[in-house]
Amino acid sequence: MKYQDYSREQRDAELSTLWEGINKIKEKNIKLNMARGVPSPDQLDLSRKMLDILTSESDCHAEDGTDCCNYGVMDGIPECKKLMADVMGVTPDMVMVGGNSSLNMMFDTIALFMTHPVTGGTPAWSLVPDRKFLCPVPGYDRHFGVTEYFGFQMIPVPMDENGPDMELVEELVKDPTVKGMWCVPKYSNPSGISYSDEVVRRIAALQPAAADFRVMWDNAYCIHDLTDDHDEILNIFEECEKTGNIDMPIEFCSTSKITFPGSGVAAMAASANNMAVIKGKYKLQNIGYDKLNMLRHVRFFGDIEGMKAHMKKHAEILRPRFEIVLNKLGENLDELGIIRYNRPRGGYFVCVDVLDGTAKRVVELCKEAGVNLTGAGATYPYGNDPHDSNIRIAPSFPSLEDLASAMDIFCLCARIAALEKLNA
Amino acid sequence: MKYQDYSREQRDAELSTLWEGINKIKEKNIKLNMARGVPSPDQLDLSRKMLDILTSESDCHAEDGTDCCNYGVMDGIPECKKLMADVMGVTPDMVMVGGNSSLNMMFDTIALFMTHPVTGGTPAWSLVPDRKFLCPVPGYDRHFGVTEYFGFQMIPVPMDENGPDMELVEELVKDPTVKGMWCVPKYSNPSGISYSDEVVRRIAALQPAAADFRVMWDNAYCIHDLTDDHDEILNIFEECEKTGNIDMPIEFCSTSKITFPGSGVAAMAASANNMAVIKGKYKLQNIGYDKLNMLRHVRFFGDIEGMKAHMKKHAEILRPRFEIVLNKLGENLDELGIIRYNRPRGGYFVCVDVLDGTAKRVVELCKEAGVNLTGAGATYPYGNDPHDSNIRIAPSFPSLEDLASAMDIFCLCARIAALEKLNA
Numbered sequence: 001m002k003y004q005d006y007s008r009e010q011r012d013a014e015l016s017t018l019w020e021g022i023n024k025i026k027e028k029n030i031k032l033n034m035a036r037g038v039p040s041p042d043q044l045d046l047s048r049k050m051l052d053i054l055t056s057e058s059d060c061h062a063e064d065g066t067d068c069c070n071y072g073v074m075d076g077i078p079e080c081k082k083l084m085a086d087v088m089g090v091t092p093d094m095v096m097v098g099g100n101s102s103l104n105m106m107f108d109t110i111a112l113f114m115t116h117p118v119t120g121g122t123p124a125w126s127l128v129p130d131r132k133f134l135c136p137v138p139g140y141d142r143h144f145g146v147t148e149y150f151g152f153q154m155i156p157v158p159m160d161e162n163g164p165d166m167e168l169v170e171e172l173v174k175d176p177t178v179k180g181m182w183c184v185p186k187y188s189n190p191s192g193i194s195y196s197d198e199v200v201r202r203i204a205a206l207q208p209a210a211a212d213f214r215v216m217w218d219n220a221y222c223i224h225d226l227t228d229d230h231d232e233i234l235n236i237f238e239e240c241e242k243t244g245n246i247d248m249p250i251e252f253c254s255t256s257k258i259t260f261p262g263s264g265v266a267a268m269a270a271s272a273n274n275m276a277v278i279k280g281k282y283k284l285q286n287i288g289y290d291k292l293n294m295l296r297h298v299r300f301f302g303d304i305e306g307m308k309a310h311m312k313k314h315a316e317i318l319r320p321r322f323e324i325v326l327n328k329l330g331e332n333l334d335e336l337g338i339i340r341y342n343r344p345r346g347g348y349f350v351c352v353d354v355l356d357g358t359a360k361r362v363v364e365l366c367k368e369a370g371v372n373l374t375g376a377g378a379t380y381p382y383g384n385d386p387h388d389s390n391i392r393i394a395p396s397f398p399s400l401e402d403l404a405s406a407m408d409i410f411c412l413c414a415r416i417a418a419l420e421k422l423n424a
Numbered sequence: 425m426k427y428q429d430y431s432r433e434q435r436d437a438e439l440s441t442l443w444e445g446i447n448k449i450k451e452k453n454i455k456l457n458m459a460r461g462v463p464s465p466d467q468l469d470l471s472r473k474m475l476d477i478l479t480s481e482s483d484c485h486a487e488d489g490t491d492c493c494n495y496g497v498m499d500g501i502p503e504c505k506k507l508m509a510d511v512m513g514v515t516p517d518m519v520m521v522g523g524n525s526s527l528n529m530m531f532d533t534i535a536l537f538m539t540h541p542v543t544g545g546t547p548a549w550s551l552v553p554d555r556k557f558l559c560p561v562p563g564y565d566r567h568f569g570v571t572e573y574f575g576f577q578m579i580p581v582p583m584d585e586n587g588p589d590m591e592l593v594e595e596l597v598k599d600p601t602v603k604g605m606w607c608v609p610k611y612s613n614p615s616g617i618s619y620s621d622e623v624v625r626r627i628a629a630l631q632p633a634a635a636d637f638r639v640m641w642d643n644a645y646c647i648h649d650l651t652d653d654h655d656e657i658l659n660i661f662e663e664c665e666k667t668g669n670i671d672m673p674i675e676f677c678s679t680s681k682i683t684f685p686g687s688g689v690a691a692m693a694a695s696a697n698n699m700a701v702i703k704g705k706y707k708l709q710n711i712g713y714d715k716l717n718m719l720r721h722v723r724f725f726g727d728i729e730g731m732k733a734h735m736k737k738h739a740e741i742l743r744p745r746f747e748i749v750l751n752k753l754g755e756n757l758d759e760l761g762i763i764r765y766n767r768p769r770g771g772y773f774v775c776v777d778v779l780d781g782t783a784k785r786v787v788e789l790c791k792e793a794g795v796n797l798t799g800a801g802a803t804y805p806y807g808n809d810p811h812d813s814n815i816r817i818a819p820s821f822p823s824l825e826d827l828a829s830a831m832d833i834f835c836l837c838a839r840i841a842a843l844e845k846l847n848a
Binding site for chain 1: 460462463465468471472473474475476478479480482491492493494495496523524525527528531532535538539540548550566569570573574680684685686687705708709710711712713714715716717
């Protein structure tokens, strides 16, 4: 029966029982973290052997003869450009391999466009005081952090199971001060949905008023499938080629959730026009990123097939964790009518909508019981979830046992918060 | 006898002989590179064992328990902050460890100040259309590249054997649009001189009109001594503490020329006020730089004493190269009155002033004979050496034999260019 259909007395009785449960848990002084999409130690162990790849005896030359121990090669050694191109489904000439973080490359890109024109005929974005950025919601808090830092007015665009509301996007881009849009097209952070073919095609077909409108295509989870039966998205560059919009998308990816977060390799892909502007900055910024680490990655994986085989091992570790989350939600909450959630086939998150107006309270209750969740609202620009309902659950890091405990606590807290709200 | 005192006939005869010499060399189709301060393969081998430090069996936790294989720690693991603090002679709390490149950290810092105020009460530099930066000359072309990119008017400040002309600097900083100064205080690139105590004290005592005037203290060669009898510079932060200017300097260093260029560790040091602004950006830009590489460095060196012992091995490889350059210059050019040069006790360059108006011609002649030098003028803002006399010689990369050949060619070309000039 749904909580909404409980009588006041039933709710009060239920609340008492739930509080007893939560108070018992508090006595255990549990400390569990489901706040961020962080690989578990088991997953990190999968890449341990990469640390043996380069030794003092290794030949550290790239295939073009570059000594990876020395200066040079601003956009990455050829074999790493090839590997990251295959990850993104583009050609190596479109790729620049950077440092350890795709977030850093995205930040650098927005920073670049703040001080220098994106195209020949447009002003740098810092000269557009009412600059705006489209932010599909729920979305990635670190994306929103970047555009907030650079003074963009962030416009939330609701997502459904197909991706962002394209009717709204098509309307919004008629405003020439709308300069770009954040996208996590596959296994979106946090909703886990992948953009439908129609959504990708409509993005590719956009006719923004701003010639310097850019789509930040953060393909963070491009090969991060949980099951063999996984999502596929259209190739944004192929679609934009057809529509004459090849300069619109800039794609990003990294091996942070493939090898070692923080010691991986990040890359971006863009059209020749965009790359000319981007490399015009990078060549002044850095003589060349860590080529030994690029070499380490290439020799560890061999090629994209090796990397995909590696991702299946990640999936084997991650899948049971997602199952625990989904099973716990299903068993404890489905019939109570206080929750909606997705069943992602990849990525790092389960996105939960608790009863409107209770997300902050659920996160607070969980914290008191020892479970750390992403702050409620973090998935919205300015941390402002208008429904106060969205919570991002990151099941990757805890052990299976801890995760089960954490989800029990979460479900208790979601029920308490819902009953409090219904009683209010 | 000086070329200036030769008769026209003597010069013509000398020129003929020199051309014969250079034409013979051209037949050999030599290809030698002295363009950039790049460590030689022998030097890189010194750090080879660092590649064995972390293996699949290693404990990859930092001393505070951080798993260096995973996300986190935005400003560097504690032991690496300590090491880089010791390199710069500061306390670890003043340090942020970044990616693989101090140039990138300098670029990031200027980029930050372009879009965000340096201090509470000042406008972002992009809002100052006539912004200016002081550039001691000759200086580092990549520094000038950064400030040119961000639209600063670069004001050259002549250097002598004590550092920049401080009388001029003290005058120039009265202009509130002068926002900063580039400094390579020890073994300056390219002149090889180190700032005298008086110069450092006068920099620390500056009273710039701009509250957001910042000194970019690129201590690239802080432990890069060639001999035991080496230069010492005053600690800029200690001096600025005394003058109440602690927020003025921002220091940079890296292990690019200690371990592997491109796979080293970069760091910066700054006051608490500056660090608050700088980290306020970095926390949005990157979740944390490569901690495994930090760990690799710390475990390879142990501590600053280990690193200094390592630098002595570099010196043993570099010293003979500097001796060849200086001996060749001395033997071939000293008595001709067409050259001035320094005798650095560290760093990566020998800085040569050929006869006024001949530097471009010398570089061109060398190139024709197979020797690639840094472009003439590169050591000045906008590539504009008003005397067309300065040439940066980078002796580190070639073998001893190649270097001797290259210097023979250089000396021939310097003589030819001088005679052509005197005959003109």
